[in-house]
Amino acid sequence: MSMHPLLVELGTEELPVKALPGLAQALFDGVIAGLEKRGIAVERGDAKPLSTPRRLAVLLPGVAAEQPEQRSEVLGPYLNIALDADGQPTKALAGFAAKAGIDWTALERTSDAKGERFVHRAVTAGAQTAALLPEILREAIAAMPIPKPMRWGDHDYGFARPVHWLVLLFGNAVVPVQLFGVQADRVSRGHRFLHDAPVALDQPGDYVAALEAAQVLVDPDARRARIVAEVEQAARQAGGSARISDDNLEQVVNLVEWPSAVLCHFEPAFLAVPQEALIETMESNQKFFPVLDDGGKLTEHFIGIANIVSRDVAEVAKGYERVIRPRFADAKFFFDEDLKQGLVAMGEGLASVTYQARLGSIADKVQRVAALAEAIAPLVGVDAAQARRAAELSKNDLQSRMVNEFPELQGIAGRHYAKAAGEPGEIALAIDEAYQPRFAGDDIALSPLGKVLAIAERLDTLAGGFAAGLKPTGNKDPFALRRNALGLARTVIESGFDVDVRGLLDQALDAVAFAKNRQKEKQAETAAATARASGADANAVPNVGGTTLAELHEIFDFILDRLRGYYADKGVPATHFNAVAALFSVAAEAAPTGSAAVSVGAA
Known part of the structure; x- marks a missing residue:
């Protein structure tokens, strides 16, 4: 059986952070389900959903080039209805044979509890997978959980976000299909700022490496590992350890394509505010990672994750610090005012x-x-x-x-x-x-x-x-x-x-x-x-x-x-x-x- 790798990539505007994992999983599951429903063999290997804020992708190492032979069986009339007293076909049998497209004498017979009847059995060659992929992809997209589809232009279709490019490669060939007004091609796109150029793909196996060369990590696990490693290194540099909550980490993973950790700090005076309030602000509002000391106390350091590798990291840090300062000032104001009022009076x-x-x-x-x-x-x-x-x-x-x-x-x-x-x-x-x-x-x-x-x-x-x-x-x-x-x-x-x-x-x-x-x-x-x-x-x-x-x-x-x-x-x-x-x-x-x-x- 001939097997070929398959790549599907939907390129979009920035997708909703919390919805991204579910959308990627749904597309992955939908494509595989569509293939298997049609009897097309799939070699998954270690395949998994691939995604970034600007793309959803399915990469399968092996998909059969065609369906297996398609066997069909259509039951016809019982003999007492199909043949007259002379053993000649009645109108019922003649009509059944005509519908099957063969002479009635070529029909087979089978038996069940009610007696013997005619049956038409046929074996046809399976369809080419490439011919079925457009339908499979449309079905997979239609089944995706998109509660509020976005519409753009004057089109009557919608998706989670506007679609700007589509890659559909089976082996080294582009599968012709148009979705959301976009024609399938072999050209993906790299990082919006770091590699603003088309990324041509010869075959699906090139996808992950080609996008990494274009400064996009399409595998969420790879982004997660890089974020954790860089955040921990930055925290050690500050003399502490990073607080990395699962929820905060997952959101940051789905916010960036090429993560880069930036060590920042804030005024120690803010540490008079309950650290839970400062941590909540950093994690929930800004998706920063707080730095704690050996005793678990918050330090004046935190780590932001940039979506670029800047030539001036200090300037990026200043930007993050500018953003966090007014939020901390608000928290300090609330805390001070509450202390003036007192818990009993509240x-x-x-x-x-x-x-x-x-x-x-x-x-x-x-x-x-x-x-x-x-x-x-x-x-x-x-x-x-x-x-x-x-x-x-x-x-x-x-x-x-x-x-x-x-x-x-x-x-x-x-x-x-x-x-x-x-x-x-x-x-x-x-x-x-x-x-x-x-x-x-x-x-x-x-x-x-x-x-x-x-x-x-x-x-x-x-x-x-x-x-x-x-x-x-x-x-x-x-x-x-x-x-x-x-x-x-x-x-x-x-x-x-x-x-x-x-x-x-x-x-x-x-x-x-x-x-x-x-x-x-x-x-x-x-x-x-x-x-x-x-x-x-x-x-x-x-x-x-x-x-x-x-x-x-x-x-x-x-x-x-x-x-x-x-x-x-x-x-x-x-x-x-x-x-x-x-x-x-x-x-x-x-x-x-x-x-x-x-x-x-x-x-």
Whole structure:
């Protein structure tokens, strides 16, 4: 079988950073699926999606030159219908043979449960792959996930970004096709600034090396490796180590074609601002890499990634420093102003901020969490007064200027403001740790007080979410109840706490039911006043009952369900988990509220 390499390259304007990996993978998968659907053999080797901000490419080392023989089988009429009493063809058989293009005597016969019938079997030569590639490419592009296609010129077609060139090489031959108004060719393009000239390709195997010579690394893995190596080297030059988060690295990889690290610095005075705010600014807003000292503290150095190799690196560094300075100045202003106001004063406005329409304000939530924390604390050897104090301060930073600008710093900002206000270190730390785990794979809170607050916070969120009818459906989970359920269970289990989660849920649901009733009363008062003004029946006011046992069991089972994946990741067989979960479910039905028989921590 003759095999040839295949290259597809779509050259575009700068593609959306976060969408780029998905687009590249979709094109790669679509081309391979189109080939395989048509029976065309593909040798993938170590092939993978190739992409830069200005191109999407598929490079396959071996694709069959043609389809295999195409065998077809078309069933015809049964003999009792196909032949008359004299054994001559009826109109049914004659029509079938004419459609097949052969004499009826050349038809074969086959049998099934209903009897013997005529069949037309044919073998035809497979089509040439080159002739099928245009259709395959069109199908692959049509299946790509582009939620908002861009249109350009007066054309009626669209793509993620305008397409400027197209390469379609099969072996050393160009496959003729026109897409997006562009005719396929063997000419790619190099770096926009460093190699502004056409790059002619003799055959697909030249692609990666030819583009590298034109100062474009088409392999994202190659760009990633270069970025990491240069960033680490620059950080060592500054006497520290680089903070390279996966998310920041991936975005930078998809922003550049020819990465070059540039070491920069900022005024040490900005280090008075919580380093989390500075790091957030550098990573989220500017895609820079912070430099830390041996103790993990932020230094006055950071590293930017240029998309060019400049003859004047110092000037590039000055540009990056100019960009970061006003953002740091803003962060310092927010921090200083928040310190003047103080953490306690920030909480005064929480009563006017709605947490959820049926559950009251954030201040109402804080009081519910405080009561839960106070109840949990003595069960695990934590001071109840400290637990209440930490809970009462835990949401105050939501009113701060810092969190308003950097929402990711909620809890973190509160820790700094609590320290500045003279609160005990345990309380300050707990305000931050209450949010842990913040994401999948994150650590749970470390301090006992932080664990108590994290548990109380999630109990109230789960109880409130279910009571307010905000249960997750499909991929919709507005209150992140799945994440909160797993975070609650993980904190209890990994802390070794033997607490009655069902009993605590019951308490949380009672508090939420009270909050719902209070909100209903407020709404009823408003409705009654409106009714009186309109002359309607002012006594026709709806009411809401308290918590039900069904709600309690539903949330508890929801938590257990989140643990399935958790224990599966730890290698626990599903049969073992199901057996224990069944015991819990039986206990939940039979045991009285408060029974330790349904303690998640005991699992």
